[in-house]
Amino acid sequence: MTPVSRVLVVSDDAPWQAEALNGLGAAAVRLENPYGLTFVGAAGATAALDIIARDGEVQLVLIDKQLREPGVAQPAAQLANAVSAFRPEISLYVVLFDDDERAMVEDMASHAVDGYFYRDESDFNGWFRILAAELAEKSATPFYDKLRQYVRMAKDSWHTPGHSGGDSLKGSPWVGDFYEFAGESLLRADLSVSVPMLDSLLHPTGVIAEAQALAAKAFGARETYFATNGTSTSNKVIFQTLLAPGDKLLLDRNCHKSVHHGVILSGALPVYLDSSINKQYGIFGPVPKATIFAAIEANPDARVLILTSCTYDGLRYDLGPIIEAAHEKGIKVIVDEAWYGFARFHPAFRPTALESGADYVTQSTHKVLSAFSQASMIHVNDPAFDAHLFRENFNMHASTSPQYSLIASLDVARKQAVMEGYRLLDRTLKLAQELRAKINSSGAFRVLELDDLLPAEVREDGIRLDPTKLTVDFTQSGFTADELQHALFERYNVQVEKSTFSTITLLLTIGTTRSKLSRLYDALLRLAKEKRPPRPLGRMPEIPRFTRLACLPRDAFYEAGERLPLLDDDGRPNAALAGRVCCDQIVPYPPGIPVLVPGQAIDDTILAYLARLQKTQKSIEMHGLAEDGGELYLRVLRQDELNSLPGRALFN
Ligand SMILES: Cc1ncc(COP(=O)(O)O)c(C=O)c1O
Numbered sequence: 001m002t003p004v005s006r007v008l009v010v011s012d013d014a015p016w017q018a019e020a021l022n023g024l025g026a027a028a029v030r031l032e033n034p035y036g037l038t039f040v041g042a043a044g045a046t047a048a049l050d051i052i053a054r055d056g057e058v059q060l061v062l063i064d065k066q067l068r069e070p071g072v073a074q075p076a077a078q079l080a081n082a083v084s085a086f087r088p089e090i091s092l093y094v095v096l097f098d099d100d101e102r103a104m105v106e107d108m109a110s111h112a113v114d115g116y117f118y119r120d121e122s123d124f125n126g127w128f129r130i131l132a133a134e135l136a137e138k139s140a141t142p143f144y145d146k147l148r149q150y151v152r153m154a155k156d157s158w159h160t161p162g163h164s165g166g167d168s169l170k171g172s173p174w175v176g177d178f179y180e181f182a183g184e185s186l187l188r189a190d191l192s193v194s195v196p197m198l199d200s201l202l203h204p205t206g207v208i209a210e211a212q213a214l215a216a217k218a219f220g221a222r223e224t225y226f227a228t229n230g231t232s233t234s235n236k237v238i239f240q241t242l243l244a245p246g247d248k249l250l251l252d253r254n255c256h257k258s259v260h261h262g263v264i265l266s267g268a269l270p271v272y273l274d275s276s277i278n279k280q281y282g283i284f285g286p287v288p289k290a291t292i293f294a295a296i297e298a299n300p301d302a303r304v305l306i307l308t309s310c311t312y313d314g315l316r317y318d319l320g321p322i323i324e325a326a327h328e329k330g331i332k333v334i335v336d337e338a339w340y341g342f343a344r345f346h347p348a349f350r351p352t353a354l355e356s357g358a359d360y361v362t363q364s365t366h367k368v369l370s371a372f373s374q375a376s377m378i379h380v381n382d383p384a385f386d387a388h389l390f391r392e393n394f395n396m397h398a399s400t401s402p403q404y405s406l407i408a409s410l411d412v413a414r415k416q417a418v419m420e421g422y423r424l425l426d427r428t429l430k431l432a433q434e435l436r437a438k439i440n441s442s443g444a445f446r447v448l449e450l451d452d453l454l455p456a457e458v459r460e461d462g463i464r465l466d467p468t469k470l471t472v473d474f475t476q477s478g479f480t481a482d483e484l485q486h487a488l489f490e491r492y493n494v495q496v497e498k499s500t501f502s503t504i505t506l507l508l509t510i511g512t513t514r515s516k517l518s519r520l521y522d523a524l525l526r527l528a529k530e531k532r533p534p535r536p537l538g539r540m541p542e543i544p545r546f547t548r549l550a551c552l553p554r555d556a557f558y559e560a561g562e563r564l565p566l567l568d569d570d571g572r573p574n575a576a577l578a579g580r581v582c583c584d585q586i587v588p589y590p591p592g593i594p595v596l597v598p599g600q601a602i603d604d605t606i607l608a609y610l611a612r613l614q615k616t617q618k619s620i621e622m623h624g625l626a627e628d629g630g631e632l633y634l635r636v637l638r639q640d641e642l643n644s645l646p647g648r649a650l651f652n
Helices: 014-030 045-054 075-086 099-109 124-138 142-153 176-182 184-188 207-219 230-242 257-266 289-298 319-328 387-397 404-440 481-492 514-529 553-558 604-616 639-643
Strands: 005-010 037-042 058-064 091-096 115-118 223-227 248-252 269-273 304-308 332-336 360-363 376-380 469-473 503-507 562-565 587-589 621-623 626-628 631-636
Touching: 005 014, 005 045, 014 037, 014 058, 014 124, 037 045, 037 124, 045 058, 045 075, 058 075, 058 124, 075 091, 075 099, 091 099, 091 124, 115 124, 142 207, 142 404, 176 184, 207 223, 207 376, 207 404, 223 230, 223 387, 223 404, 230 257, 230 304, 230 332, 230 360, 230 376, 230 387, 248 257, 248 289, 257 553, 269 289, 289 304, 289 319, 304 319, 319 332, 404 469, 404 514, 481 503, 481 514, 604 621
Parallel strands: 005 037, 005 058, 058 091, 091 115, 248 269, 248 304, 304 332, 332 360
Antiparallel strands: 223 376, 360 376, 469 503, 562 631, 587 621, 626 631
16 A cells, blocks of 8 residues: 655745646656655645644645745744644755755754755756655664565574474464464564574664664654563663662652662662542542652752653643753653653644653553554663663663564554654544543543542642543442443453543553444443442542651562561451561552552551451452462561661661
8 A cells, every 4th residue: 555645845936836846746757656755835834834733644844945924034944943843753855045045944943954955956856756765764664674574585494483483383283273373474573683684682783773763763862772571671771770779769659660670670769759649539640740849959969850751541741840950950850651652743742751851761662552562662862871881781681582573563663653643643632532522421421631630739730631541430320340341341342441449541542443432432321321320439548658768678678578467366457567667569459559668667557558458459469468378478677687788877
């Protein structure tokens, strides 16, 4: 299928514009045109911006430097900047009379402009070739192409993996079905570092390096690294690069568990920032701006601040002022954009964390774009980036046998985001709006808006909602969370993203289709029509506030400790645990927020909370507690271990 690549020629000089459109159109017929270049005119900046907003197939813009606009000194440069701010993935060329004009444009919009043409040359065949070459470069998938090429070459494999391109499975009466299920291409493409032409993820100098460079350009980073172990590993790699044992780190306590694991691995000294909580819906919001600013002021010696934006529920920070405040104190900022990797490609979601000045950004490309599960990206904009140190840490965590299809999927996901991300995201936004309206008309279900989601303490913080993540309040439906999820799954073949005691979360992506949407709506409508009487819903008890650290998390984690039962013989919280120091990270899942981290002092409130969860919320997984004979145990430091910890004095 040939794509369509629209080229917008912006000029108010009608005769010249007609000549250019004719000349370029004729070249498109005469020459090879694999990208489907077609040419349309716009008479001025306003018309151009309007077309760019409406037409996701515009890939290139040619701006006539002679463009006039009342009251604007340099309309061409201003338009170039406006286009680049709106859709940075669009390539821009300026058509000049002479080199003086070029200097003027370069002064005002050099970052936005990809190249120049000169009117007096009017070599439309030549221009066409240059524009086609620009598209070829942007849409290239160097790693994926090489992988396909290698598979087609049908080389005999005398190397790993052991299934040898699927030959060990093929035709087997026992496992031949897996060959059919996985498919020949996926198995033939499962290769290893023994094939030099496919480059090495751990030391990229060839097609992987090229693919990463294209990703860096697309996402607006200085450097981009492909990770095949998810954002979980990506966060740990950055932590180990930036934080030495004892280095101070500011973090949202509500961060993903990989961040907490990174604290243990790096030996950092964490300062936890309590996130806001929406008690009505049991949803954790962002950390209040005032809390972040106060923490930055109080800890100018911190090396790193990490925040999650957007959150799982789609809440995103007003990052600019926060990053600025951190940078003023020399604090590096990492933003976990696991749920926001598409944001660069539609203005409704921007600014991205990188655009807001973040030094490091991690993205689960697999969560929200077309990459395979586990395929993530690390973007770097830190001016003081130590590439060698980063590489050492990256290689410490990465497998020496990465899955090549994951790398190819990152290459393809980036290409898709650049070439058609705007169009697909625009459609997703429209579908989200439509679904919102439909759900709200059901009578029993309601999509929560930003105002519903925001806890009071962050109302003035400039927080915004990603409209593709829908949190649906079902409290009026008469269903419990389990019943609703069960009914949707068993009766209507719908699997939702997650739930709380009063909400379900629906994730729309560029893969959401209209028919999927109508099936979901139909299901909710039928469930609403059951008109079950609303009933009181069990709530998750409120997560206790952080107590204090008695030592570095890493020190507590690496001690042997002793295991004490969570409950005493009478089923009450075990009083012997109060005042002790926890060795493990205790995370009830959902919601997945640590109630205790290694090194944290345990108090009565925490014990009561854990005991209550164990008794009343049987479906919750309690990560970090040891189980023996049906009883749960907490690993805590012995007093002698605590006394002999090297950094103990810091915490008294
Ligand atoms: C905020 C956040 N960060 C990081 C991760 C880990 O991402 P991955 O699944 O790519 O390892 C998740 C996963 O759910 C997450 O929610």
